[in-house]
Amino acid sequence: MSEQNKPQEEEQVEKYMLTDEDGNEHEFELIGSGEVDGVMYYAMIPAEDAEKTDNDYLEYVILKSEVDENGDESLFTIDDDEEFDRIADYFDDMFSTVDFDEA
Secondary structure, three states, X not given: OOHHHOOOOOOOOOXXXXXXXXXXXXXXXXXXEEEEOOEEEEEEEEHHHHHOOOOOXXXXXXXXXXXXXXXXEEEEEOOOHHHHHHHHHHHHHHHHOOOOOOO
16 A cells, blocks of 8 residues: 555544633643653643644643642642743743644
8 A cells, every 4th residue: 555545543632621720621632741850741732722723823831740649640830930931941942843744
């Protein structure tokens, strides 16, 4: 079978239903993750924004993983400005190396 006739594999998108501090649920898509200094961070976009065209600028949120004594993972916003800036730079560097035209 030639490359042109092969069925395209559907890209697997990880979706998360997150609850905000007011108890409202919002669906997000994971666009990147990484461990920095032993802490796991996730970059996500609201699911409704995922349908925007390639020419649109998408803002993403960064969430920090914390695991409690029972092993349950929770995601939180980053309150410390210095930590946020450092992790935002990490993801900006990660996304600047991705060639979206080849995806």
